[in-house]
Amino acid sequence: MIPGGQSIAGLAREHHVSRGAICTAVADLVPVHTTDHQDSSAPELPVTLDMPGKVADFLRMAELDPAEWAALDQGVTVRRGQGYTLRVSATSSVHCQLLARCQPLDGTPNAPAIPAQRKALREYANRVNTLGE
Known part of the structure; x- marks a missing residue:
């Protein structure tokens, strides 16, 4: 027919x-x-997440890939009370890589965790983990 x-x-x-x-x-x-x-899969689109300033400061001192550096450099600083938040636009895979690099903020056997940094890491981790849902 x-x-x-x-x-x-x-x-x-x-x-x-x-x-x-x-x-x-x-x-x-x-x-x-x-x-x-x-x-063929569609290219991964960038996602904008707020990264706590304590996490951003830690990552700026770490050895990062070019894509991770680009994401941090293009981030927009938003003042929040005493600190700041970095609004980062990157693909979810780059956010996951950044999260993996800042795991030392959660504490290591040689360096105990600082509560404020641990909380900042937890906030960013919650935001990144919502991307996988």
């Missing part, structure tokens, strides 16, 4: 052509679907 409700055989009779000719004409009008097009 052709869209419009008429059968292929009916169209063939109406136009005095073979059913094969109708099928070929219809097949030429239908867009080709390839698996290559369907399997």
